[in-house]
Amino acid sequence: MIQILHGDYDYYYDLAERHQDVIDAFIVGGRTLERKLTARLPERARDVYRLPYGIPVAAGSTPRPPRVRPNCASCLSAACTATRASSTFR
């Protein structure tokens, strides 16, 4: 039985404390969760594992488009209208 704590909420810590007898290992996603859980269950510190979440990563740096110029009454270019209406029309 493994509990995964994915939120810094008392609810999760309470669950861990309440059911620790039947939980073999605890997985936390970050250092804060790890620190707080081990503080609540110091005798189970050896069973707390900090395993980061797996996230898809883009292959390379994302190409950035040129900066969109500020939208103003004197600059209603195509780029401006494509990105944002003038504050006058908001």
Add this chain to the structure above:
Amino acid sequence: MRLLFVGRLHRDKGVFDLPLIDRALDDRGIAVTWTVIGTGPDEPALRDAWTGAHVSFLRRRAHEEVLAIAADHDAFVLPSRFEGFPLALLEAMGAGVVPVATRLESGVAESITDGTTGFLREAGDIAGFADAIAALDRDRARLASMADSARRHVAAHHDMRTCTDAYQALFRATASCDVPVRPMSSCRTARGSIGAGSRTSPCGRSRLIRRAQGEWSDAGRAAGLGADDGVQPRALHRRRHRKRARTDVHRLRASRRRRLLHDSTVAIARRYESDPRVRVIVNERIAATIQTGITPSRSPGTLLQVHDSDDVMYPHCLAVMVRALDMIPEAGLALSAHHAWSGAPTPIASTPRLSYCREFLGFGMFSQGPSNALFRTDVFRALGGFPEVGRTRNLAFWLHACRTTTVALAAADLYWYRVHEGQHLRTAESAFDLAARRRFRGRR
């Protein structure tokens, strides 16, 4: 600037800061578009408060679509008041989107290095959020640099393959308990890095078993107790159960005495006798005439187990049963089964009424062998034990027991129920009874 928010539209996420930040950016002359992905209880109020052609509410989208949309943005704005470990933030960073987020201890501050992989601002600091976004807008080279840093951070610490391997390694180690673990190098525990070398799993079950073995060995090491098959008293690991869990193991069926002797069942049971909690009775008189039976008066302990030598009790069986009785004090016995439970969390307190409903209106409850229960001895004595004769003796006993006392339904499959030639269940009479009961159920 192309700004993104992904998350539940709830005030805890600071969603009502978004229109304020938007207005502050407008005051600074920064042209932006907003993409808001997600739904939530505050969506109507947010839509009312935040209008304009530059704001797109995309509501709920598929995960892959969110990732694709994120890649077309410059900054991810997360003005949350509370967060656990925001995956949307990490996914945005992984897509090369610079995060501008509230400085929250859990998750956010761990993932963002202020000024390098993103910006951290205090909760409700509208001007701070707007200034950070404006700084990115003014310095596109910095925007690109920080986006790359954010992506590299996620690649280094949250690589999908590496993290998946780490999870699987932990699951394997926990399942097998004593198998050496080789977690990934990026995984750390409360006691430091565990990446380089192998070690024995410190998982909880292993720890419990080791503790149980230790306690058991206090009384039985002299007898050379180990992890033999059959009864595994190491499951009686809790100190508070020491006095209560005086389990008598009755190994009967001496009608197959030759076979019992041949497979060393009695010999194995005898090895546990040096522990005062265990008493082995080989009752040849009863076993000569019936399949399973027991003389209740010979049960000195608090808890009693009638174990059929045909079957194998899994190591965790007694622990689960004892725990079920502990959690439901009014129960006279704990009962396990193979497939009869609905999958709900156990233990379940089944009152006599519920037990009968399960048997006659539900999916059956009483097609059990004696092994599948752990009794409180006084209850067992009061029930009179299993009848010694009759084709439906076990069924009659269960009907009587479940009418008399509450039953703690424990987890299923705590035993391996061995099917073999010569089994009473395979006799014509028993087969008839079983077929009749199934037919009865099928008519409902």
